[in-house]
Amino acid sequence: MLQLYFSPMACSLASRIALMEAGLEARYHRVNLVTKKRIEDDADFRGISAKGAVPVLVLENGERLTESAAVLQYIADLRPETGLAPPPGHVDRYRLQEWLSFIGAEIHKGFLFPTFWYKDEAAKAARVRIEESVAFAADHLNSRTHLVGDRFTVADAHLTWALLLLRYARVEIDRHPSLVSYLERMQARPAVREAIATESALRKTVAV
Numbered sequence: 001m002l003q004l005y006f007s008p009m010a011c012s013l014a015s016r017i018a019l020m021e022a023g024l025e026a027r028y029h030r031v032n033l034v035t036k037k038r039i040e041d042d043a044d045f046r047g048i049s050a051k052g053a054v055p056v057l058v059l060e061n062g063e064r065l066t067e068s069a070a071v072l073q074y075i076a077d078l079r080p081e082t083g084l085a086p087p088p089g090h091v092d093r094y095r096l097q098e099w100l101s102f103i104g105a106e107i108h109k110g111f112l113f114p115t116f117w118y119k120d121e122a123a124k125a126a127r128v129r130i131e132e133s134v135a136f137a138a139d140h141l142n143s144r145t146h147l148v149g150d151r152f153t154v155a156d157a158h159l160t161w162a163l164l165l166l167r168y169a170r171v172e173i174d175r176h177p178s179l180v181s182y183l184e185r186m187q188a189r190p191a192v193r194e195a196i197a198t199e200s201a202l203r204k205t206v207a208v
């Protein structure tokens with residue numbers, strides 16, 4: 001069975017959403033990202049992934065895959081019939097990768113990381129720049145229901161997580177009606193709703 005290492009409401013939420021949208025069963029291992037321990041048995045998480053970061057997807061053959069963009073596409077490709085990723089070779093597959101890169105680099109690392117971890121000029125600069133990135137996504141969604149094509153893909157799972165965190169970090173996504181209605185639409189999906197409910201409940205428990 002697939003296994004996903006996660007921390008509640010961290011970026012690994014997108015991988016949980018993808019697994020649930022794909023209808024794939026998985027074993028979930030919660031990680032304390034501060035102590036780098038696996039919660040269930042205190043095992044050293046760096047022994048699982050030297051990066052010490054979630055998500056980590058353990059494949060059926062025991063190989064471990066990291067990086068949301070890779071993990072999300074791997075999950076999507078296990079169930080091509082779900083359309084969670086456009087087929088390899090189609091231009092929309094590169095559109096999907098374009099969005100996964102933008103969300104991972106510009107939104108996640110470019111903004112959320114400096115803002116949560118530092119309180120200096122870099123954090124201020126990141127906050128200025130995020131307005132542009134958010135506006136870019138909002139403009140894109142003005143005339144579209146989804147990021148790529150006209151159906152839900154793993155890029156939507158990734159952006160849904162990022163928008164929830166942006167709200168939490170008090171970035172005013174609510175001034176963009178297209179983002180507000182997009183997030184409502186995404187959260188109306190049963191798999192998305194369930195994944196968020198599961199992790200929100202876990203977040204209230206002690207471990208980080």
Ligand SMILES: N[C@@H](CCC(=O)N[C@@H](CS)C(=O)NCC(=O)O)C(=O)O
Pocket residue numbers: 010011012033052053054055066067068069104
């Ligand atoms: N580039 C990685 C970033 C993964 C990442 O930064 N995960 C965060 C949680 S959102 C984490 O585990 N941070 C712990 C740490 O970096 O020590 C990806 O896109 O998956």
